[in-house]
Amino acid sequence: MAVEGSVLRRALDTLDDVIYIYDEADTLVYWNQRLNDLYGLSDAELSGTPATEFFGPADRPVIEAALEEIRETGETIVEAWSPTVEGPVRFELTGRRLTDEDGAVIGFAGIGRDVTERYEQAGQLSQQNERLDEFADLLAHDLRNPLSVASGHLALAREDDSGESLDAVAAAHERIGRIITDIRMATREGALATDTATTDVAQVAREAWEYVDTTGAVLDAPDGLQTEADAGRLLRLFENLFRNAMEHGRSDEGTVTVRLEATAEGFAVEDDGPGIDPEVRERIFDPGVSDAAGGTGFGLYIVRTIAAAHGWDVTVTGAANGGARFEFAC
Known part of the structure:
Protein backbone atom coordinates (compact mmCIF):
# COMPACT_ATOMS: atom_id res chain seq x y z
CA MET A 1 0.00 0.00 0.00
CA ALA A 2 1.42 3.38 -1.01
CA VAL A 3 1.61 5.99 1.74
CA GLU A 4 1.33 9.67 0.93
CA GLY A 5 4.18 11.90 2.04
CA SER A 6 1.99 13.93 4.39
CA VAL A 7 0.72 10.78 6.10
CA LEU A 8 4.26 9.45 6.49
CA ARG A 9 5.36 12.76 7.95
CA ARG A 10 2.53 12.74 10.50
CA ALA A 11 3.36 9.15 11.41
CA LEU A 12 7.02 10.02 12.05
CA ASP A 13 5.98 13.02 14.13
CA THR A 14 4.07 10.74 16.53
CA LEU A 15 7.22 8.80 17.48
CA ASP A 16 9.05 9.25 20.80
CA ASP A 17 12.36 8.57 19.00
CA VAL A 18 14.18 11.27 17.05
CA ILE A 19 14.41 10.62 13.30
CA TYR A 20 17.14 12.51 11.43
CA ILE A 21 18.80 12.76 8.03
CA TYR A 22 22.09 14.58 7.48
CA ASP A 23 23.73 15.53 4.20
CA GLU A 24 27.27 14.75 3.07
CA ALA A 25 28.55 17.72 5.10
CA ASP A 26 27.00 16.27 8.29
CA THR A 27 24.40 19.06 8.57
CA LEU A 28 20.74 18.42 9.35
CA VAL A 29 18.31 18.32 6.40
CA TYR A 30 15.34 16.30 7.73
CA TRP A 31 13.91 15.49 11.18
CA ASN A 32 10.66 14.71 12.93
CA GLN A 33 8.76 16.85 15.43
CA ARG A 34 10.41 15.15 18.43
CA LEU A 35 13.63 17.03 17.69
CA ASN A 36 11.80 20.38 17.75
CA ASP A 37 10.17 19.47 21.07
CA LEU A 38 13.40 18.33 22.74
CA TYR A 39 15.34 21.49 21.96
CA GLY A 40 12.55 24.08 21.75
CA LEU A 41 13.71 25.14 18.27
CA SER A 42 11.83 25.97 15.10
CA ASP A 43 12.39 24.29 11.74
CA ALA A 44 14.35 27.32 10.55
CA GLU A 45 16.60 27.17 13.62
CA LEU A 46 17.25 23.43 13.22
CA SER A 47 17.89 23.39 9.49
CA GLY A 48 21.58 22.98 8.68
CA THR A 49 22.66 22.32 12.29
CA PRO A 50 25.91 20.27 12.46
CA ALA A 51 25.52 16.86 14.11
CA THR A 52 27.95 17.74 16.90
CA GLU A 53 26.02 20.85 17.99
CA PHE A 54 23.38 18.86 19.89
CA PHE A 55 25.97 17.61 22.38
CA GLY A 56 28.17 19.09 25.07
CA PRO A 57 31.98 19.41 24.78
CA ALA A 58 32.57 16.17 26.71
CA ASP A 59 30.51 14.09 24.25
CA ARG A 60 31.38 15.76 20.96
CA PRO A 61 34.49 13.59 20.42
CA VAL A 62 32.20 10.54 20.62
CA ILE A 63 29.94 12.00 17.92
CA GLU A 64 32.89 12.93 15.73
CA ALA A 65 34.22 9.38 16.00
CA ALA A 66 30.77 8.02 15.09
CA LEU A 67 30.62 10.22 11.98
CA GLU A 68 34.03 8.93 10.94
CA GLU A 69 32.83 5.36 11.49
CA ILE A 70 29.89 5.95 9.14
CA ARG A 71 32.28 7.20 6.47
CA GLU A 72 34.55 4.17 6.88
CA THR A 73 32.08 1.34 7.50
CA GLY A 74 28.69 2.70 6.51
CA GLU A 75 27.07 2.48 9.93
CA THR A 76 27.49 3.27 13.62
CA ILE A 77 25.79 3.03 17.00
CA VAL A 78 26.92 5.07 20.00
CA GLU A 79 25.58 6.60 23.21
CA ALA A 80 26.03 10.23 24.28
CA TRP A 81 24.50 12.85 26.59
CA SER A 82 22.64 15.84 25.15
CA PRO A 83 21.29 18.92 27.01
CA THR A 84 17.59 19.32 26.13
CA VAL A 85 14.72 21.43 27.40
CA GLU A 86 13.58 18.30 29.27
CA GLY A 87 16.94 17.98 31.00
CA PRO A 88 20.03 15.90 30.13
CA VAL A 89 19.11 12.95 27.91
CA ARG A 90 21.25 9.91 27.23
CA PHE A 91 20.73 8.97 23.55
CA GLU A 92 21.43 5.73 21.76
CA LEU A 93 22.29 7.03 18.28
CA THR A 94 22.32 4.99 15.09
CA GLY A 95 23.57 6.03 11.68
CA ARG A 96 23.41 4.42 8.25
CA ARG A 97 25.15 5.79 5.17
CA LEU A 98 22.90 7.12 2.37
CA THR A 99 23.86 6.86 -1.30
CA ASP A 100 22.20 7.91 -4.55
CA GLU A 101 21.40 5.64 -7.48
CA ASP A 102 24.99 5.93 -8.70
CA GLY A 103 26.44 4.90 -5.34
CA ALA A 104 27.65 8.37 -4.38
CA VAL A 105 27.43 9.20 -0.65
CA ILE A 106 24.78 11.84 0.01
CA GLY A 107 24.69 11.69 3.81
CA PHE A 108 23.36 9.43 6.53
CA ALA A 109 20.11 8.68 8.36
CA GLY A 110 19.45 7.41 11.83
CA ILE A 111 17.40 7.25 15.00
CA GLY A 112 18.06 8.81 18.41
CA ARG A 113 16.49 6.80 21.25
CA ASP A 114 16.24 8.04 24.85
CA VAL A 115 18.02 5.41 27.00
CA THR A 116 18.52 7.60 30.07
CA GLU A 117 16.51 5.34 32.38
CA ARG A 118 18.25 2.21 31.13
CA TYR A 119 21.64 3.85 31.58
CA GLU A 120 20.85 4.94 35.15
CA GLN A 121 19.49 1.51 36.04
CA ALA A 122 22.67 -0.09 34.70
CA GLY A 123 24.70 2.28 36.85
CA GLN A 124 22.66 1.41 39.94
CA LEU A 125 23.08 -2.30 39.23
CA SER A 126 26.82 -1.86 38.88
CA GLN A 127 26.98 -0.01 42.21
CA GLN A 128 24.90 -2.71 43.89
CA ASN A 129 27.20 -5.42 42.53
CA GLU A 130 30.23 -3.53 43.82
CA ARG A 131 28.51 -3.15 47.19
CA LEU A 132 27.78 -6.88 47.35
CA ASP A 133 31.41 -7.70 46.60
CA GLU A 134 32.46 -5.25 49.31
CA PHE A 135 30.05 -6.77 51.80
CA ALA A 136 31.27 -10.29 51.05
CA ASP A 137 34.84 -9.24 51.85
CA LEU A 138 33.78 -7.37 54.99
CA LEU A 139 31.63 -10.25 56.17
CA ALA A 140 34.49 -12.71 55.82
CA HIS A 141 36.86 -10.33 57.60
CA ASP A 142 34.58 -9.22 60.43
CA LEU A 143 33.19 -12.64 61.27
CA ARG A 144 36.62 -14.28 61.43
CA ASN A 145 37.61 -12.62 64.75
CA PRO A 146 34.48 -13.41 66.82
CA LEU A 147 34.38 -16.93 65.40
CA SER A 148 38.00 -17.43 66.46
CA VAL A 149 37.19 -16.11 69.96
CA ALA A 150 34.15 -18.39 70.24
CA SER A 151 36.10 -21.44 69.08
CA GLY A 152 38.93 -20.79 71.52
CA HIS A 153 36.67 -20.32 74.54
CA LEU A 154 34.54 -23.30 73.57
CA ALA A 155 37.67 -25.46 73.64
CA LEU A 156 38.50 -24.11 77.12
CA ALA A 157 34.97 -24.75 78.32
CA ARG A 158 35.18 -28.36 77.22
CA GLU A 159 38.36 -28.75 79.24
CA ASP A 160 37.38 -27.08 82.51
CA ASP A 161 33.63 -26.46 82.26
CA SER A 162 34.28 -22.72 82.75
CA GLY A 163 31.19 -20.56 82.94
CA GLU A 164 33.35 -17.54 82.08
CA SER A 165 34.41 -19.18 78.82
CA LEU A 166 30.80 -19.94 77.94
CA ASP A 167 29.89 -16.29 78.55
CA ALA A 168 32.63 -15.28 76.13
CA VAL A 169 31.24 -17.71 73.53
CA ALA A 170 27.77 -16.21 73.95
CA ALA A 171 29.16 -12.66 73.58
CA ALA A 172 31.03 -13.63 70.41
CA HIS A 173 27.89 -15.19 68.96
CA GLU A 174 25.92 -12.05 69.83
CA ARG A 175 28.47 -9.91 67.97
CA ILE A 176 28.22 -12.19 64.93
CA GLY A 177 24.47 -11.70 65.01
CA ARG A 178 24.85 -7.90 65.09
CA ILE A 179 27.25 -7.96 62.15
CA ILE A 180 24.87 -10.09 60.06
CA THR A 181 21.88 -7.88 60.94
CA ASP A 182 23.73 -4.69 60.01
CA ILE A 183 24.96 -6.07 56.70
CA ARG A 184 21.49 -7.30 55.77
CA MET A 185 20.05 -3.86 56.60
CA ALA A 186 22.74 -2.10 54.57
CA THR A 187 21.99 -4.18 51.48
CA ARG A 188 18.22 -3.66 51.81
CA GLU A 189 18.53 0.10 52.27
CA GLY A 190 20.41 0.32 48.98
CA ALA A 191 17.01 0.24 47.26
CA LEU A 192 15.39 3.51 46.28
CA ALA A 193 13.16 5.22 48.84
Whole structure:
Protein backbone atom coordinates (compact mmCIF):
# COMPACT_ATOMS: atom_id res chain seq x y z
CA MET A 1 0.00 0.00 0.00
CA ALA A 2 1.42 3.38 -1.01
CA VAL A 3 1.61 5.99 1.74
CA GLU A 4 1.33 9.67 0.93
CA GLY A 5 4.18 11.90 2.04
CA SER A 6 1.99 13.93 4.39
CA VAL A 7 0.72 10.78 6.10
CA LEU A 8 4.26 9.45 6.49
CA ARG A 9 5.36 12.76 7.95
CA ARG A 10 2.53 12.74 10.50
CA ALA A 11 3.36 9.15 11.41
CA LEU A 12 7.02 10.02 12.05
CA ASP A 13 5.98 13.02 14.13
CA THR A 14 4.07 10.74 16.53
CA LEU A 15 7.22 8.80 17.48
CA ASP A 16 9.05 9.25 20.80
CA ASP A 17 12.36 8.57 19.00
CA VAL A 18 14.18 11.27 17.05
CA ILE A 19 14.41 10.62 13.30
CA TYR A 20 17.14 12.51 11.43
CA ILE A 21 18.80 12.76 8.03
CA TYR A 22 22.09 14.58 7.48
CA ASP A 23 23.73 15.53 4.20
CA GLU A 24 27.27 14.75 3.07
CA ALA A 25 28.55 17.72 5.10
CA ASP A 26 27.00 16.27 8.29
CA THR A 27 24.40 19.06 8.57
CA LEU A 28 20.74 18.42 9.35
CA VAL A 29 18.31 18.32 6.40
CA TYR A 30 15.34 16.30 7.73
CA TRP A 31 13.91 15.49 11.18
CA ASN A 32 10.66 14.71 12.93
CA GLN A 33 8.76 16.85 15.43
CA ARG A 34 10.41 15.15 18.43
CA LEU A 35 13.63 17.03 17.69
CA ASN A 36 11.80 20.38 17.75
CA ASP A 37 10.17 19.47 21.07
CA LEU A 38 13.40 18.33 22.74
CA TYR A 39 15.34 21.49 21.96
CA GLY A 40 12.55 24.08 21.75
CA LEU A 41 13.71 25.14 18.27
CA SER A 42 11.83 25.97 15.10
CA ASP A 43 12.39 24.29 11.74
CA ALA A 44 14.35 27.32 10.55
CA GLU A 45 16.60 27.17 13.62
CA LEU A 46 17.25 23.43 13.22
CA SER A 47 17.89 23.39 9.49
CA GLY A 48 21.58 22.98 8.68
CA THR A 49 22.66 22.32 12.29
CA PRO A 50 25.91 20.27 12.46
CA ALA A 51 25.52 16.86 14.11
CA THR A 52 27.95 17.74 16.90
CA GLU A 53 26.02 20.85 17.99
CA PHE A 54 23.38 18.86 19.89
CA PHE A 55 25.97 17.61 22.38
CA GLY A 56 28.17 19.09 25.07
CA PRO A 57 31.98 19.41 24.78
CA ALA A 58 32.57 16.17 26.71
CA ASP A 59 30.51 14.09 24.25
CA ARG A 60 31.38 15.76 20.96
CA PRO A 61 34.49 13.59 20.42
CA VAL A 62 32.20 10.54 20.62
CA ILE A 63 29.94 12.00 17.92
CA GLU A 64 32.89 12.93 15.73
CA ALA A 65 34.22 9.38 16.00
CA ALA A 66 30.77 8.02 15.09
CA LEU A 67 30.62 10.22 11.98
CA GLU A 68 34.03 8.93 10.94
CA GLU A 69 32.83 5.36 11.49
CA ILE A 70 29.89 5.95 9.14
CA ARG A 71 32.28 7.20 6.47
CA GLU A 72 34.55 4.17 6.88
CA THR A 73 32.08 1.34 7.50
CA GLY A 74 28.69 2.70 6.51
CA GLU A 75 27.07 2.48 9.93
CA THR A 76 27.49 3.27 13.62
CA ILE A 77 25.79 3.03 17.00
CA VAL A 78 26.92 5.07 20.00
CA GLU A 79 25.58 6.60 23.21
CA ALA A 80 26.03 10.23 24.28
CA TRP A 81 24.50 12.85 26.59
CA SER A 82 22.64 15.84 25.15
CA PRO A 83 21.29 18.92 27.01
CA THR A 84 17.59 19.32 26.13
CA VAL A 85 14.72 21.43 27.40
CA GLU A 86 13.58 18.30 29.27
CA GLY A 87 16.94 17.98 31.00
CA PRO A 88 20.03 15.90 30.13
CA VAL A 89 19.11 12.95 27.91
CA ARG A 90 21.25 9.91 27.23
CA PHE A 91 20.73 8.97 23.55
CA GLU A 92 21.43 5.73 21.76
CA LEU A 93 22.29 7.03 18.28
CA THR A 94 22.32 4.99 15.09
CA GLY A 95 23.57 6.03 11.68
CA ARG A 96 23.41 4.42 8.25
CA ARG A 97 25.15 5.79 5.17
CA LEU A 98 22.90 7.12 2.37
CA THR A 99 23.86 6.86 -1.30
CA ASP A 100 22.20 7.91 -4.55
CA GLU A 101 21.40 5.64 -7.48
CA ASP A 102 24.99 5.93 -8.70
CA GLY A 103 26.44 4.90 -5.34
CA ALA A 104 27.65 8.37 -4.38
CA VAL A 105 27.43 9.20 -0.65
CA ILE A 106 24.78 11.84 0.01
CA GLY A 107 24.69 11.69 3.81
CA PHE A 108 23.36 9.43 6.53
CA ALA A 109 20.11 8.68 8.36
CA GLY A 110 19.45 7.41 11.83
CA ILE A 111 17.40 7.25 15.00
CA GLY A 112 18.06 8.81 18.41
CA ARG A 113 16.49 6.80 21.25
CA ASP A 114 16.24 8.04 24.85
CA VAL A 115 18.02 5.41 27.00
CA THR A 116 18.52 7.60 30.07
CA GLU A 117 16.51 5.34 32.38
CA ARG A 118 18.25 2.21 31.13
CA TYR A 119 21.64 3.85 31.58
CA GLU A 120 20.85 4.94 35.15
CA GLN A 121 19.49 1.51 36.04
CA ALA A 122 22.67 -0.09 34.70
CA GLY A 123 24.70 2.28 36.85
CA GLN A 124 22.66 1.41 39.94
CA LEU A 125 23.08 -2.30 39.23
CA SER A 126 26.82 -1.86 38.88
CA GLN A 127 26.98 -0.01 42.21
CA GLN A 128 24.90 -2.71 43.89
CA ASN A 129 27.20 -5.42 42.53
CA GLU A 130 30.23 -3.53 43.82
CA ARG A 131 28.51 -3.15 47.19
CA LEU A 132 27.78 -6.88 47.35
CA ASP A 133 31.41 -7.70 46.60
CA GLU A 134 32.46 -5.25 49.31
CA PHE A 135 30.05 -6.77 51.80
CA ALA A 136 31.27 -10.29 51.05
CA ASP A 137 34.84 -9.24 51.85
CA LEU A 138 33.78 -7.37 54.99
CA LEU A 139 31.63 -10.25 56.17
CA ALA A 140 34.49 -12.71 55.82
CA HIS A 141 36.86 -10.33 57.60
CA ASP A 142 34.58 -9.22 60.43
CA LEU A 143 33.19 -12.64 61.27
CA ARG A 144 36.62 -14.28 61.43
CA ASN A 145 37.61 -12.62 64.75
CA PRO A 146 34.48 -13.41 66.82
CA LEU A 147 34.38 -16.93 65.40
CA SER A 148 38.00 -17.43 66.46
CA VAL A 149 37.19 -16.11 69.96
CA ALA A 150 34.15 -18.39 70.24
CA SER A 151 36.10 -21.44 69.08
CA GLY A 152 38.93 -20.79 71.52
CA HIS A 153 36.67 -20.32 74.54
CA LEU A 154 34.54 -23.30 73.57
CA ALA A 155 37.67 -25.46 73.64
CA LEU A 156 38.50 -24.11 77.12
CA ALA A 157 34.97 -24.75 78.32
CA ARG A 158 35.18 -28.36 77.22
CA GLU A 159 38.36 -28.75 79.24
CA ASP A 160 37.38 -27.08 82.51
CA ASP A 161 33.63 -26.46 82.26
CA SER A 162 34.28 -22.72 82.75
CA GLY A 163 31.19 -20.56 82.94
CA GLU A 164 33.35 -17.54 82.08
CA SER A 165 34.41 -19.18 78.82
CA LEU A 166 30.80 -19.94 77.94
CA ASP A 167 29.89 -16.29 78.55
CA ALA A 168 32.63 -15.28 76.13
CA VAL A 169 31.24 -17.71 73.53
CA ALA A 170 27.77 -16.21 73.95
CA ALA A 171 29.16 -12.66 73.58
CA ALA A 172 31.03 -13.63 70.41
CA HIS A 173 27.89 -15.19 68.96
CA GLU A 174 25.92 -12.05 69.83
CA ARG A 175 28.47 -9.91 67.97
CA ILE A 176 28.22 -12.19 64.93
CA GLY A 177 24.47 -11.70 65.01
CA ARG A 178 24.85 -7.90 65.09
CA ILE A 179 27.25 -7.96 62.15
CA ILE A 180 24.87 -10.09 60.06
CA THR A 181 21.88 -7.88 60.94
CA ASP A 182 23.73 -4.69 60.01
CA ILE A 183 24.96 -6.07 56.70
CA ARG A 184 21.49 -7.30 55.77
CA MET A 185 20.05 -3.86 56.60
CA ALA A 186 22.74 -2.10 54.57
CA THR A 187 21.99 -4.18 51.48
CA ARG A 188 18.22 -3.66 51.81
CA GLU A 189 18.53 0.10 52.27
CA GLY A 190 20.41 0.32 48.98
CA ALA A 191 17.01 0.24 47.26
CA LEU A 192 15.39 3.51 46.28
CA ALA A 193 13.16 5.22 48.84
CA THR A 194 9.96 5.13 46.81
CA ASP A 195 7.32 5.45 49.55
CA THR A 196 7.98 9.11 50.33
CA ALA A 197 5.44 11.47 51.85
CA THR A 198 5.40 14.60 54.00
CA THR A 199 6.84 13.29 57.26
CA ASP A 200 7.05 14.70 60.79
CA VAL A 201 10.79 14.31 61.37
CA ALA A 202 10.66 14.89 65.14
CA GLN A 203 7.94 12.30 65.61
CA VAL A 204 9.97 9.69 63.73
CA ALA A 205 13.05 10.63 65.77
CA ARG A 206 11.20 10.17 69.06
CA GLU A 207 9.93 6.78 67.93
CA ALA A 208 13.44 5.69 66.95
CA TRP A 209 14.71 6.86 70.37
CA GLU A 210 12.44 4.30 72.05
CA TYR A 211 13.96 1.47 70.00
CA VAL A 212 17.55 2.18 71.08
CA ASP A 213 19.14 1.65 74.49
CA THR A 214 19.30 5.31 75.55
CA THR A 215 19.13 4.81 79.31
CA GLY A 216 20.11 8.04 81.04
CA ALA A 217 20.39 9.96 77.74
CA VAL A 218 18.21 12.89 76.63
CA LEU A 219 16.62 13.64 73.25
CA ASP A 220 15.72 17.21 72.32
CA ALA A 221 13.44 16.97 69.26
CA PRO A 222 11.25 20.09 68.82
CA ASP A 223 8.09 19.89 66.72
CA GLY A 224 7.52 21.68 63.43
CA LEU A 225 10.15 20.03 61.23
CA GLN A 226 8.77 18.24 58.15
CA THR A 227 10.31 16.84 54.98
CA GLU A 228 9.51 14.44 52.15
CA ALA A 229 10.76 11.04 53.32
CA ASP A 230 10.09 7.35 53.57
CA ALA A 231 9.13 7.19 57.26
CA GLY A 232 10.24 3.57 57.69
CA ARG A 233 13.71 4.21 56.33
CA LEU A 234 14.00 7.51 58.18
CA LEU A 235 13.24 5.58 61.38
CA ARG A 236 16.20 3.27 60.72
CA LEU A 237 18.41 6.26 59.90
CA PHE A 238 17.67 7.78 63.33
CA GLU A 239 18.10 4.42 65.09
CA ASN A 240 21.62 4.13 63.71
CA LEU A 241 22.48 7.76 64.48
CA PHE A 242 21.27 7.41 68.07
CA ARG A 243 23.02 4.08 68.53
CA ASN A 244 26.23 5.68 67.30
CA ALA A 245 25.79 8.54 69.79
CA MET A 246 25.26 6.09 72.64
CA GLU A 247 28.28 3.96 71.69
CA HIS A 248 30.66 6.92 71.35
CA GLY A 249 29.22 9.62 73.59
CA ARG A 250 27.91 7.95 76.74
CA SER A 251 30.25 7.30 79.64
CA ASP A 252 30.08 6.22 83.28
CA GLU A 253 30.72 9.82 84.36
CA GLY A 254 27.72 11.39 82.64
CA THR A 255 24.96 11.21 80.07
CA VAL A 256 24.71 12.37 76.49
CA THR A 257 22.17 14.79 75.05
CA VAL A 258 21.12 14.40 71.41
CA ARG A 259 19.48 17.33 69.67
CA LEU A 260 17.47 17.48 66.43
CA GLU A 261 17.17 20.87 64.72
CA ALA A 262 15.96 22.36 61.45
CA THR A 263 18.55 23.87 59.10
CA ALA A 264 18.31 26.01 55.97
CA GLU A 265 18.77 22.91 53.80
CA GLY A 266 17.07 20.22 55.89
CA PHE A 267 17.88 19.05 59.40
CA ALA A 268 20.78 18.19 61.68
CA VAL A 269 21.41 15.80 64.57
CA GLU A 270 24.14 16.58 67.08
CA ASP A 271 25.28 15.34 70.46
CA ASP A 272 27.41 16.68 73.29
CA GLY A 273 29.76 13.71 73.42
CA PRO A 274 33.50 13.74 72.69
CA GLY A 275 32.94 14.25 68.95
CA ILE A 276 34.73 12.66 66.00
CA ASP A 277 38.40 13.19 65.27
CA PRO A 278 38.65 15.46 62.18
CA GLU A 279 41.15 13.04 60.67
CA VAL A 280 38.55 10.26 60.84
CA ARG A 281 35.58 12.25 59.49
CA GLU A 282 36.55 11.67 55.85
CA ARG A 283 36.00 7.92 56.21
CA ILE A 284 33.44 7.72 59.03
CA PHE A 285 30.70 6.65 56.60
CA ASP A 286 32.79 3.86 55.08
CA PRO A 287 31.58 0.32 55.91
CA GLY A 288 33.47 -1.43 58.67
CA VAL A 289 34.84 1.76 60.28
CA SER A 290 34.27 1.85 64.05
CA ASP A 291 36.34 2.62 67.13
CA ALA A 292 33.61 1.69 69.62
CA ALA A 293 33.95 -1.48 71.64
CA GLY A 294 31.56 -4.01 70.15
CA GLY A 295 30.65 -1.73 67.20
CA THR A 296 30.14 -3.35 63.81
CA GLY A 297 31.20 -0.35 61.75
CA PHE A 298 28.04 -0.37 59.63
CA GLY A 299 25.81 2.08 61.51
CA LEU A 300 26.92 5.29 59.81
CA TYR A 301 27.30 3.53 56.48
CA ILE A 302 23.60 2.63 56.75
CA VAL A 303 22.83 6.27 57.60
CA ARG A 304 24.57 7.48 54.44
CA THR A 305 22.93 4.76 52.32
CA ILE A 306 19.42 5.72 53.50
CA ALA A 307 20.18 9.42 52.94
CA ALA A 308 21.43 8.70 49.41
CA ALA A 309 18.28 6.67 48.68
CA HIS A 310 16.29 9.84 49.41
CA GLY A 311 18.60 12.00 47.30
CA TRP A 312 19.99 13.72 50.41
CA ASP A 313 23.59 14.68 51.17
CA VAL A 314 24.93 13.98 54.65
CA THR A 315 28.04 15.52 56.18
CA VAL A 316 29.63 15.26 59.62
CA THR A 317 31.18 18.21 61.44
CA GLY A 318 31.94 19.21 65.01
CA ALA A 319 29.07 20.56 67.12
CA ALA A 320 29.41 23.90 68.88
CA ASN A 321 29.66 22.07 72.22
CA GLY A 322 32.39 19.73 70.94
CA GLY A 323 30.24 16.73 70.02
CA ALA A 324 29.44 15.24 66.62
CA ARG A 325 27.02 16.96 64.23
CA PHE A 326 25.40 15.25 61.23
CA GLU A 327 23.80 17.60 58.69
CA PHE A 328 21.29 16.41 56.07
CA ALA A 329 20.63 18.50 52.96
CA CYS A 330 17.20 17.37 51.75
